[in-house]
Amino acid sequence: MTDTAYGPSYLYIDGEFITGGDRRHQDIVNPATGQRIGSLPHARIDDLDRALQAAQRAFATWRQSSPLERSKILRRVAELTRERAPQIARELTLDQGKPLAEALLEVNTCAEHAEWHAEECRRIYGRVIPPRQPHVRQMVLREPVGVCVAFTPWNFPFNQAIRKMCAAIGAGCTLVLKGPEDSPSAVVALARLFHDAGLPPGVLNVVWGDPAQVSHHLITSPISRKVSFTGSVAVGKQLAALAGAHMKRITMELGGHAPVIVFEDADVEAAAQLLARFKARNAGQLCIAPSRFYIQEGVYEQFLELFTAIYGSLKVGDGLAENTQMGPLAHARRVDAMDDFVNDALERGARVACGGQRLPGTGHFFPPTVLTDVPDDARVMVEESFGPLAPFTRFRDIDEVLRRANALPFGLTGFVFTNSIKTSTRVVNDLEVGMVNVNHFGITLAETPFGGVKDSGIGSEGGSETFDGYLITKFVSQASP
């Protein structure tokens, strides 16, 4: 395989890889070059129905499988993931754009997610409740919820999909998953990994198509029992409403707008170095990206200078080029969105410290951009920008910054830099988020829970909470005759 070879894409239904026929096909485009690199088959309605029926049939036996059997398959998935990581990562860079080293990191880290679920699925325990009569036994059983439907996005195509697959499959559920049509190779590779690891037909099914049509069909089907979605707040609310109308369980991992709070007593240089590199990850297209920078006034200029010097000089280019530190945005609509955010901020009095304009030439490139003295009502401070924009503002004291940081409906994650235990404890207690980082970045590990509050979602993935959304509680009260 040459460096730019891109394998074929398939639907995966009832253990078969399917393409062609009279199905609609969609072009797959390399965001670094704008060139067409492949073609993705969309599921017909009868494909979606076959996937649901296959998942329903498979559930009858998979729900009875021993946790040990599920665990062995997940371990094998982890092994195969590591073996195939170089090839999976290269295709991920080709259709998503992130630098190859980041793509490799994403894939290799996911082997740990598979291993974690392999371990934890053997510890899905019920409990015994002491009875009120001696001949009665009371038990709480935890059973798989049934056929799940899941929708995963394009920013971390391998990571987002494998976590949902492992959680559903490890719990004893079966799954129909729609991956991201813009960047499909990672999910096609995952279907192949589970298939080759020995997963029985129908336990996992992968489909593609028009997102709104596919999600409506899968969620409203009487076969599906649970909906899991990662993506924007707006779409998450639509899907949650649809799931609610049909009384289906949900896990929602939605957008964030992470406040970064740098206090005067922090190690400002270390904070600037860490934040500048983390901000560039995946060109800022991650829901936990630092995206609103609140800097205490005494260190504002110093932090701005240090951060901009590093962030503004990162090398932007094709993710396959060796020295690239930040790739293109995943598709053209993100570049247009960056233009709109910057223009709005400038109209409201902000200034550009670096970047600020899309890069000329082919590909969807927007440079690392720092905006300074951005007012709180600028769109970039209010909406999730999901790109390489770093808007800065000053604050005076902790009460003020907490009030401003908590003012938005988002509640995914936040970052605080301080050398005071009193200050960090206050922020940890009062910041309205599902995950807090103090003086470093420590989230997204397999063994730790990932999830938000407020508009950022419902439920957690990872950690020992990972199966909660995929299990139902059944109470048994049994009297001996």
Ligand code: NAD
């Ligand atoms: P979008 O809101 O149109 O789509 C977001 C994701 O949801 C995509 O993967 C898309 O295929 C899917 N989607 C859209 N409509 C759907 C539907 N009716 N049913 C099922 N899936 C549907 O926006 P976009 O331009 O693709 O992405 C930009 C925004 O999405 C960002 O601003 C960000 O807020 C959000 N996003 C969040 C995450 C995350 O990790 N939470 C990931 C990707 C995108």
